[in-house]
Amino acid sequence: xxxxxxVVIGGGPAGMxxxxxxxxxxxxxxxxxRMESLGGQLVKQTHxxxxxESEYAGTRGIRIADILREKVESNRLIDCRRGSTALGIYExxxxxxxxxxxxxxxxxxxLVVATGASEKMLVFEGNDxxxxxxAGAVQTLMNLYGVLPGRKVLMxxxxxxxxxxxxxxxxxxxxxxxxVDAADHIGGYLVHASKVRRCGVPVxxxxxxxxxxGTTEVEGAVIQKLDSHFHPIPGxxxxxxxxxxxxxxxxxxxxxxxxxxxxxxxYIPALGGFVPVHNSYMQTSRSDIFVAGDAxxxxxxxxxMMEGAIAGLSAAISLHVPSAGILxxxxxxxxxxxxxxxxDVGAKIRNGLAVMAD
Amino acid sequence: MRIQQHPILNFEPxxxxxxxxxxxxxxxxxxxxxxxxxxxxNIRMLRHEHRPRGLFCAIGNCASCLMEVDGRPNVRVCxxxxxxxxxxxxxxxNGTLGKEEK
Amino acid sequence: xxxxxxxxTKEMFESSxxxxxxxxxxxYAVMECYQKIPCNPCRTSCKFGALQATDDLNALPVRDAEKxxxxxxxxxxxPGLACFIIxxxxxxxxxxxxxxxxxxxxxxxxxxxxxxxxxxxxxxxVRVLKVQAGKILDKTNVVTIAVPKKYLYDIRNIAVRRKEHx
Numbered sequence: 001x002x003x004x005x006x007v008v009i010g011g012g013p014a015g016m017x018x019x020x021x022x023x024x025x026x027x028x029x030x031x032x033x034r035m036e037s038l039g040g041q042l043v044k045q046t047h048x049x050x051x052x053e054s055e056y057a058g059t060r061g062i063r064i065a066d067i068l069r070e071k072v073e074s075n076r077l078i079d080c081r082r083g084s085t086a087l088g089i090y091e092x093x094x095x096x097x098x099x100x101x102x103x104x105x106x107x108x109x110x111l112v113v114a115t116g117a118s119e120k121m122l123v124f125e126g127n128d129x130x131x132x133x134x135a136g137a138v139q140t141l142m143n144l145y146g147v148l149p150g151r152k153v154l155m156x157x158x159x160x161x162x163x164x165x166x167x168x169x170x171x172x173x174x175x176x177x178x179x180v181d182a183a184d185h186i187g188g189y190l191v192h193a194s195k196v197r198r199c200g201v202p203v204x205x206x207x208x209x210x211x212x213x214g215t216t217e218v219e220g221a222v223i224q225k226l227d228s229h230f231h232p233i234p235g236x237x238x239x240x241x242x243x244x245x246x247x248x249x250x251x252x253x254x255x256x257x258x259x260x261x262x263x264x265x266x267y268i269p270a271l272g273g274f275v276p277v278h279n280s281y282m283q284t285s286r287s288d289i290f291v292a293g294d295a296x297x298x299x300x301x302x303x304x305m306m307e308g309a310i311a312g313l314s315a316a317i318s319l320h321v322p323s324a325g326i327l328x329x330x331x332x333x334x335x336x337x338x339x340x341x342x343x344d345v346g347a348k349i350r351n352g353l354a355v356m357a358d
Numbered sequence: 359m360r361i362q363q364h365p366i367l368n369f370e371p372x373x374x375x376x377x378x379x380x381x382x383x384x385x386x387x388x389x390x391x392x393x394x395x396x397x398x399x400n401i402r403m404l405r406h407e408h409r410p411r412g413l414f415c416a417i418g419n420c421a422s423c424l425m426e427v428d429g430r431p432n433v434r435v436c437x438x439x440x441x442x443x444x445x446x447x448x449x450x451x452n453g454t455l456g457k458e459e460k
Numbered sequence: 461x462x463x464x465x466x467x468x469t470k471e472m473f474e475s476s477x478x479x480x481x482x483x484x485x486x487x488y489a490v491m492e493c494y495q496k497i498p499c500n501p502c503r504t505s506c507k508f509g510a511l512q513a514t515d516d517l518n519a520l521p522v523r524d525a526e527k528x529x530x531x532x533x534x535x536x537x538x539p540g541l542a543c544f545i546i547x548x549x550x551x552x553x554x555x556x557x558x559x560x561x562x563x564x565x566x567x568x569x570x571x572x573x574x575x576x577x578x579x580x581x582x583x584x585x586v587r588v589l590k591v592q593a594g595k596i597l598d599k600t601n602v603v604t605i606a607v608p609k610k611y612l613y614d615i616r617n618i619a620v621r622r623k624e625h626x
Contacts, residue, residue, distance in 0.1 A: 034418065035437070041417075046366045048539035048600070050499040052517055058501035058537055060366070060598070118419040128422075130402040130412025137416035137436075145394035146369035148359040171563060172361050185463045190495045191540025193466025198617040199563075200580025205464055216410045217402045254419070302498070343496040343518025365564045366599050 004030035004079065006315050007095050007108040009086045009257065012040020013301045014293025015114035016068040017308030018315070022112075023077040025316045025323040030106050031078055032097050034085040038072060039065035040116060041136065042301060044143035046171070047164055050189070051302035051340060061301060062143075068305075086115075089261040093288070110288050110315040113258055114308060117251035117272065117294035122156060125211035131218030135165040135248035142172045150244030154221045155179040155201075156209050157248035160300075163192035165248060170199050177240050180207040180223050182230055189345065210237060212245050221245055251298045261289055270352030272298030277356055280334055282311035283318075290315050299349055306337040360398050377444040392435035392446055393423055404435060405449045425449050467578045468492050473613045478525030487530025487547035487556070491521040492616075493540060505537035532592075535560050536600040545604075546612065554606040556589055559616060561603045566591055567620045575607060576617040584611050586618065 008019045011033030019029045037043070045061020056064045072078055084099040095106050119134035121127065133141075133149055135157070141147045153174055155166050158181035166176050179196070184205055186193045193203060206226050213220035225236035252273045259265060264277045264285035275297050282290045292311040293304035313330040316323065341349050361369060372387040379401060386395025393413050396404065404423050405411040414422035418437040427433040428445050431453020435446070462469060478488050489510070491502060496518040503511045503521060510527035511534070534543040535558055545558035567573050567588040575586035590604040607615045 036439070048501075050497055050539050052498070053500055053504040057499060058505075058539055062367075119415055128409055128411060130404065130410055133413060134415050137413055140416040140436075141394060141397060141413075142361065143367060145390060145398075146361045146364070146367070147394045147397045148361060149397065151359075171365050173363075173564075186466055189497050189540065190462060190466050191493060191497070191538075191542045194468060194492070194578065194616075195541050197466045198576055198578050198580050200576070203464075203466060217412065339515075339517045340498045342516065343498055345495070345497050346518070363564050365562050 001094075002030060002079075002104070002106040004028055004106055004108050005319055006030070006110045006112065006312075007032065007106055008112045008114060008312075009095070010040065010114035010116060010293070010295070011035070011038040011072070011080070011082070012114060012116055012293060012304070013042050013064070013068065014116075014295070014304040014308035014311070015040070015112065016072050017305045018112040018114060018290075018292050018312035019078050020068070020071055020075065021309040021312030022316045023075050025313070025321055025326055027077065027316045027319065027321060029078045030108070031072065031080045032084045032086050032095075033080070033082050036083050038069045038080065038082065041139075042068070044136075044139040045301065046143055046168060049302055051300070052336065055302055055305060055336070057302070064301075086257060089257055089289075110290070110319060111261075112290045112292060112308075112311045112315055113276075113295055114292045114304075114311070115254040115257060115295045117253050117298050119247065120250040120252055122209070122247055122249045124209050126214065126218075127212060129212045129214055129218050130216065131214065131243060132212050132245045132247065135161045135246050138165055138244075138246050139168060142168060148172060148174055149246070150218070150242075151175065152177055152242045153244040153246050154209065154223070154240055154242045155246050155248065157181055157250075158183070158186045158188055158193070158203055158205070159248060159250070160188035160192060162246075162248035163188040163196055165246060166196045166201055167192065167199075169246075170196070170201070176201045177242050178223070179203045180209060181205055182208045182226055184228075208232070209245065213239075218243055218245055251294060253295045253298060255295060258284065258289070258291065258295070261286060263289055266356060268297075268352045268355050270348045270355070275356070279357075280310075281314040281330070282307055283314055287318070297349065297352060303337060303340055303349075306333055306340065309333050310337065359400060375440050375442050377440060377442070377446060379446045380448060386440045390440040392425065392427065392433070392438050392440050392444065395440045396435070396446070403448065407449075407451050424453070426453055431455065462494065465579075468494065470613050476523075478528075482525045483548050486549050487545050487558075488525050488528050489523055489530060489532075489534055490544050490546055491523055491534070491538075492542045492544065493521055493538075496520060497540075499539060501537045501539060502534040502543055505533045507531070507533060532558050532602060535602050536597045541600070544616065548609065548612070550606060553609055555609050555612055556604050557607050557612075557615065558602055558604045559618070561601045561618070562599060565620050565622060566593060566601060567603060567618065571620070573605070573621060574619040575605065575611060575615040576619055577611075577614040578616055580617065582619060583614055584608055586615065588618075
């Protein structure tokens with residue numbers, strides 16, 4: 001049995017920020033990461049981040065991953081356990097995990113769950129064919145392993161991920177036949193849209209994928225226009241010559257461990273689906289468990305890092321560790337997060353959080 | 359298909375790793391997962407359960423890419439690192455335990 | 461419409477141009493950023509105070525053309541690749557436009573390339589005047605092209621005609 005003041009589950013942007021924030025106030029942290037290296041989804045974000053310059057804006061995600069990883073790995077208060085998958089959370093404060101082929105236990109006083117999210121699926125004929133990928137999978141293949149998913153892609157979804165991954169496909173020399181989205185407007189940042197448009201990729205709104213064609217793998221796709229009630233318009237089917245379909249239709253928070261721990265959950269579509277109810281200190285209905293990042297609500301990596309810092313500081317504060325300026329530091333973080341969400345594009349999250357606070 | 363040149367990323371040359379897929383000898387690279395090595399060899403069908411299945415999430419969340427590796431079924435090849443001499447097979451159905459090569 | 465096709469309209473572009481007198485003086489930046497998103501690297505990159513300071517992270521950038529020297533620091537700093545430098549004094553019938561470029565192959569100075577409009581359609585042959593690819597740019601390279609003045613609004617990208625991409 002290991003003992004730790006604070007256990008952080010997940011070594012992505014939120015989890016690393018939480019571990020660093022708490023360790024910065026002398027808290028002993030055990031960080032569990034199921035992959036062999038830290039970084040979460042940052043390790044494949046080749047684009048420069050938005051947000052505030054003080055929070056790595058203008059820096060590529062891959063570089064932010066390096067910066068955070070270096071800080072975490074060199075911090076003597078953080079026991080960084082890679083290749084460790086959290087399995088359970090018990091009433092007596094024991095977190096169990098699998099490390100390699102070993103089953104291990106850690107006794108904690110406080111817990112931060114920063115498990116991220118998983119990609120959503122879309123229902124259409126042939127959606128199980130090899131060659132239909134989640135957008136994150138395409139990023140992983142290309143940007144982590146240097147391998148192409150195919151030669152010509154249909155992108156489904158014009159949110160930020162769909163637009164960014166389209167651009168990354170172009171950078172890797174892959175053709176993108178079109179981006180389709182059922183909505184009547186582009187959901188992602190319009191600067192991202194302008195970038196892919198001037199590379200010649202059409203964005204077809206009010207349009208969805210009806211089928212992925214092929215026998216053993218994708219050899220084509222059928223798209224179709226939708227009316228204002230999202231019903232397919234007969235006769236508007238169009239066949240596209242593609243070998244890959246990339247889905248970027250949203251993310252679902254990975255909350256199994258939080259449910260297991262008995263945290264109160266609520267279904268809030270604006271935040272990505274079932275999310276753990278939490279306050280502005282990132283504290284859940286269980287006073288010893290905090291959340292951060294996409295596991296708390298699906299948003300950007302920049303907000304995940306801020307939420308992580310708030311969760312780590314809150315965990316430290318609740319342990320009554322006397323540390324100068326910690327309350328002010330948390331207040332500043334909360335203000336920065338609010339500033340990030342203050343604009344037009346933050347409205348959805350603001351509304352979702354208002355529903356949660358209700 | 360491997361990326362030869364990339365405007366942002368540098369892919370350093372890596373040691374080649376031989377492995378077997380359906381009895382055929384293929385080559386991957388040090389650092390590859392089984393799935394990335396197969397994709398680099400243009401192999402995208404990884405499993406067959408009534409219908410062909412391939413890679414979907416690539417980070418170990420879903421169960422789309424389960425293959426038989428060295429006799430062990432249900433290996434998530436998206437997160438399993440490639441090792442020299444691995445024997446990789448398309449998994450048909452649920453797979454059977456007890457055939458592992460010790 | 462911009463929110464449906466991601467294409468900045470001619471009206472939007474023209475309304476963000478400096479005064480005619482300033483345009484005749486030399487290079488200036490255009491910030492083709494028309495949606496309030498949380499972002500500020502352009503503001504912090506400007507050494508001349510030409511981008512109004514604000515506490516609102518979501519505020520649109522406002523460029524003071526009198527302070528802007530057209531130095532181009534914002535071009536490679538903008539995460540949205542939405543800043544461009546226009547120099548209408550380059551020649552009588554051509555303007556020099558500096559664009560951020562993150563594709564391969566990089567063009568060479570003097571090379572003739574396709575000038576692409578905002579929908580990626582080639583509209584004119586353009587000449588590459590300069591290629592900046594220094595380490596400080598961190599791979600958001602900056603390519604200066606000579607563009608016929610009648611395409612001042614249209615051309616925002618290039619396609620290199622050589623095939624050198626894996």
